[in-house]
Amino acid sequence: MTMKYSRQREMIKEFLKTRKDHPTADTVYMNVRKTYPSISLGTVYRNLQLLSDIGEIQKVNVGDGIEHFDADIREHYHFICRRCGAVLDLDVRKMRSLIPDASEFFRGKIEGQATYFYGYCPDCLFDEE
Amino acid sequence: MTMKYSRQREMIKEFLKTRKDHPTADTVYMNVRKTYPSISLGTVYRNLQLLSDIGEIQKVNVGDGIEHFDADIREHYHFICRRCGAVLDLDVRKMRSLIPDASEFFRGKIEGQATYFYGYCPDCLFDEE
C-alpha cells in the first residue's frame, strides 16, 4: 500500500487546513478548482477517502446526510446549529471523556467517542427574538 | 397537520419495536413486506420520516452513510463496532451530561447531545486473537 505524491492530494489537504467549517467534498472541489481547474470531483472524493483512511483528516458526520471533512484531527467536539446548520468546534479544555462510564457495563472494548452537540449558535440565538 | 390512520404506518412502527439493532429503511421494507407484500419502499421512507418528525421514533446516524431508525426514543447511547459494524445500545445508568462543560466556553445555546462510542463489540473482541 505504497503511496505516491500527487499535487491534487496536496492541494486538497492544504485547502482543508485553511477551513474551520468542515466543508463537504463538493465544497472542497469547488474551491480547489479555482487554482487547479482540471481537477475532477472523483479525485476529490478518492483523496478525501484516502486521507481519512490514513488518519490525516477526519470525517465529520453532521447529520445532514452529507459527509463533512476536518483537517483538525485532534480530539474535539462539534456543535451543530439547529437553525442555520453551521458546524462549530467547541472548546474542550474542561471536557471529560465518557469512555470510563460507558465501559462500566459493556463487555466489549470502547476506544473512541464522538459527541455532537445541538442547539442554537450565537448568531441564531440573537436572531430568534 | 392532521394525521390519518394507516395500516402501513402501524406495521412499520410495530416492526421497529421488535428490533434492538437499529435497522435501515430498506431492512424495514424487507421485513414489513413479509406480512404486507404490497407495501412500497417510498411509503416506508415517508413514514419513517414522519414518525421521526413527530418524535415517535429516532434517527440514528451510525456513520455508514445510511440512516438507521430506533423505536426507543429514551435518551441513550450507541456503540458501533469497528469490525462488524454492529450497533448496540449502551447502559447509561451512570452517564453524565457533557452539556454544562460544553456550554462553559460557548456563547450559543446547547440543548442536546448525541454521543457515539467506537471500538470492538464483545464478539469481535473475542475473534480478534
Next chain:
DNA sequence: GTGTTTGCAAACAATTTGCAGAATT
C-alpha cells in the same frame, strides 16, 4: 366529500467505479 396516504416509477443527490492515459518513483 375532503384531505391524507398509498404504490409506482421517475427523479435526485451523494458517492463510487472502470478505464485509458498521465504522472510519480
Next chain:
DNA sequence: AATTCTGCAAATTGTTTGCAAACAC
C-alpha cells in the same frame, strides 16, 4: 519499467417526489 493517480463518464446507492387511485374520517 512498474505502479499509482487522474479525469472523465457511467454506474450505483440511498432517498425524495409527482401523480392518480385508494383509503380514512
